[in-house]
Amino acid sequence: MEYMFEAGFLGTRAPFFMDSVTLIVALLPLLVGFAITAARRSSYSLHAVLQTVIFIISFIVIGYFEYGIRLGGGFERFALQSSLSPTLLKTLLVVHIAIATLTLLLWIWVILRALISYKRAKLPGSDSLQHTALGKRLFLGIILTTLSGIGVYITLFIL
Numbered sequence: 001m002e003y004m005f006e007a008g009f010l011g012t013r014a015p016f017f018m019d020s021v022t023l024i025v026a027l028l029p030l031l032v033g034f035a036i037t038a039a040r041r042s043s044y045s046l047h048a049v050l051q052t053v054i055f056i057i058s059f060i061v062i063g064y065f066e067y068g069i070r071l072g073g074g075f076e077r078f079a080l081q082s083s084l085s086p087t088l089l090k091t092l093l094v095v096h097i098a099i100a101t102l103t104l105l106l107w108i109w110v111i112l113r114a115l116i117s118y119k120r121a122k123l124p125g126s127d128s129l130q131h132t133a134l135g136k137r138l139f140l141g142i143i144l145t146t147l148s149g150i151g152v153y154i155t156l157f158i159l
Contacts, residue, residue: 110135
């Protein structure tokens with residue numbers, strides 16, 4: 001696992017694993033947007049498969065990220081490289097964690113509700129409006145998670 005801490009590929013002070021995770025997080029809204037487009041085109045099976053695959057990959061990426069942070073000495077070690085104050089960095093991190101955690105919990109909720117609605121033959125159907133409303137909130141959470149994650153990356157490894 002030494003490769004995780006070699007120089008990253010984005011040209012910053014970040015290690016390889018952090019560049020990898022950041023790239024995936026940056027692409028997440030585009031991937032989810034593609035899955036949403038499938039639903040809008042009435043390709044509901046494709047939508048369900050894409051959303052499930054994207055969720056599973058995201059969950060694996062979170063595990064990879066957490067492993068890298070723990071193995072790499074924790075947030076504090078990476079924060080030492082930044083020119084910004086530790087208080088500001090911790091504040092940004094807490095905001096990012098709060099957004100990401102709420103988004104992950106909402107994502108789990110949306111998937112579970114969709115499975116239940118589908119099994120009851122209400123999706124697509126009578127539960128579609130509620131699913132769409134939850135999906136819009138989830139997509140906003142994913143965008144905010146991406147933006148806050150990129151913000152943490154910039155403050156730790158660029159500034």
